[in-house]
Amino acid sequence: MTRTVPMNLGQVMEGKVVLITGADSGIGKETALGLARMGASLVLVCRDRKKAETAKEEIAKAAGNASIELLLADLLVQREVRRVAGEFNATHPRLDVLVNNAGAGFMSYGETEDGIERTMAVNYFAPFLLTNLLLETLKNSAPSRVVNVASSEHSSGHLDLENINKDSRMGTVGSGAYARSKLALVLFTHELARRLQGTGVTANCLNPGAVRTKIWNNSGALTPLFRFFSLFMASAEKGAQTSIYLASSPEVKGVSGEYFDKKIPKRSSEASYDETMARRLWDLSERMTGLVAARL
């Protein structure tokens, strides 16, 4: 992010508090930059202090906006998600936009201390838990927005609620786990939007497209191939545009429960509209994250 930047894009986010996870690189960092240029007050949730501080400095300088705060957490671990949500709620009376952007894809099987497969833990359970823990603050700040960064890969996902860590069709790790985690995130977005009707809080998700970021550097034996293909992918700046749009545009005020691609609402996979599955996934997720059932 070394380019010089046109300042002051209308300051349409002046006075708005935006929390973005995974904001020290790739799409999240560009989302933060775009919203900082619009005057938002940012809270960046990152796991590596050094990288986070570098990103904060670069964004502040490039956007001419020093209202950027860091919170550190490894979102793989639920106690870290709880801690960071507690830190935010203790110091911020309002939250206008939550962008659940952090994501990863693990090529080998491993479970977190919560007993959850790692790709599912970062890409689905962390956003589920964080969003629920910040929900009262979002409701108190309405109109407010939740933006979940999903993927077109959700279409090939398959969820087995009897064993959320495994998928007999697609395999346990790699693209199988990634697709499953993103399907869960889209189901969650649809269910969240239904539960939030009438509260003034909207929930939407998006596909950023194929974007040249470091996420492709962790593809096991296929890494050199993906690195090569990533040369032809969109820049992170371009990949962040739909996140920025959903976080800030008056055009999507009141729009909820949608899946966006290139700023346009599109139909997500058939499986993602299964309301019974979405409710069962919600109940299971509440149990697996220790949330009380009657939160909404």
Ligand SMILES: NC(=O)c1ccc[n+]([C@@H]2O[C@H](COP(=O)([O-])OP(=O)(O)OC[C@H]3O[C@@H](n4cnc5c(N)ncnc54)[C@H](OP(=O)(O)O)[C@@H]3O)[C@@H](O)[C@H]2O)c1
């Ligand atoms: N790039 C694509 O083509 C593409 C396509 C569809 C969807 N997406 C989605 O876009 C989102 C952003 O990904 P990206 O492409 O910008 O990749 P990226 O550059 O690797 O960024 C991912 C971000 O998530 C953070 N993160 C990962 N695991 C974390 C953890 N355990 N705790 C806290 N933060 C964690 C990373 O932190 P570190 O810097 O510390 O690793 C990084 O800031 C992800 O949800 C991804 O699934 C990307």
